[in-house]
Amino acid sequence: MVSDPIIQIRGLRTQFGPKVIHDGLDLDVMRGEILGVVGGSGTGKSVLLRSIVGLLRPAAGTITVDGIDVLAPSAEGRARLGGLWGVMFQDGALFSTLTVCENVEVPMRPLDLSPPVRRALAELKISMSGLPPDAGDKFPSELSGGMKKRAGLARALALDPAIVFLDEPTAGLDPIGAAEFDRLIRGLTDALGLTVFLVTHDLDTLHACCDRIAVLAEKRVLATGTIAELRRLSHPWVHDYFNGPRARAAFDPATKA
Numbered sequence: 694m695v696s697d698p699i700i701q702i703r704g705l706r707t708q709f710g711p712k713v714i715h716d717g718l719d720l721d722v723m724r725g726e727i728l729g730v731v732g733g734s735g736t737g738k739s740v741l742l743r744s745i746v747g748l749l750r751p752a753a754g755t756i757t758v759d760g761i762d763v764l765a766p767s768a769e770g771r772a773r774l775g776g777l778w779g780v781m782f783q784d785g786a787l788f789s790t791l792t793v794c795e796n797v798e799v800p801m802r803p804l805d806l807s808p809p810v811r812r813a814l815a816e817l818k819i820s821m822s823g824l825p826p827d828a829g830d831k832f833p834s835e836l837s838g839g840m841k842k843r844a845g846l847a848r849a850l851a852l853d854p855a856i857v858f859l860d861e862p863t864a865g866l867d868p869i870g871a872a873e874f875d876r877l878i879r880g881l882t883d884a885l886g887l888t889v890f891l892v893t894h895d896l897d898t899l900h901a902c903c904d905r906i907a908v909l910a911e912k913r914v915l916a917t918g919t920i921a922e923l924r925r926l927s928h929p930w931v932h933d934y935f936n937g938p939r940a941r942a943a944f945d946p947a948t949k950a
């Protein structure tokens with residue numbers, strides 16, 4: 694892993710009316726890492742993700758992605774941003790009237806590709822995401838929850854992004870499906886050299902996938918580090934999160950037996 698930050702956030706403030714979600718939030722995401730983002734419900738993990746990818750406008754602060762000022766990009770920067778990342782939202786956020794293949798082709802539409810090439814690329818991403826070939830012609834309503842997530846992942850990979858944002862990728866999956874998804878994320882990250890920003894509540898995912906973890910609390914990133922480093926912190930929420938019974942079951946092999 695090369696350790697230069699591909700995402701740099703400084704002094705981020707986000708708010709909805711008088712309700713402040715982040716205040717003075719700083720974060721670096723290193724190139725090539727899977728960064729897990731955890732925090733209590735409502736601490737602003739998804740809002741942070743949406744702010745980085747430009748779906749929400751922060752009240753203050755700077756966000757730089759691969760050297761591009763996301764909040765005020767130059768024309769050249771704006772053109773590069775489109776292909777720099779892919780996003781997998783929690784429920785897949787698929788277009789219900791399009792097949793899986795057509796969904797994966799949506800981000801490719803602005804590119805000057807012939808329909809057969811677009812189709813072939815979409816089929817490649819579908820297969821990389823672990824879906825069977827016949828899934829491409831199915832509509833989202835015909836897919837299981839796990840398949841929808843894989844289709845969402847295939848669409849996130851459509852433009853060969855450097856960074857993939859995943860919002861609770863294993864939420865709602867059974868433990869076997871969740872473990873398969875963890876392996877898929879880790880495998881794709883290593884094979885493609887991706888950087889992954891992964892919002893999760895899933896302790897097994899943190900253990901199986903993440904190189905580092907950022908903890909959101911008190912309107913900012915309270916701490917970052919490996920699981921071992923975070924387990925040593927005395928902050929009450931961090932301590933309970935990383936040392937509670939569920940954490941012990943996920944992180945301590947001896948307790949798992």
Ligand SMILES: Nc1ncnc2c1ncn2[C@@H]1O[C@H](COP(=O)(O)OP(=O)(O)OP(=O)(O)O)[C@@H](O)[C@H]1O
Nearest residue numbers: 709714732733734735736737738739740741892894
């Ligand atoms: N568009 C919006 N308008 C107003 N408030 C919003 C909006 N989006 C999010 N919020 C509020 O911002 C806060 C943070 O929301 P967010 O979804 O980021 O939390 P989270 O940490 O991802 O929570 P969870 O773990 O429960 O998914 C919540 O109080 C939420 O109600």
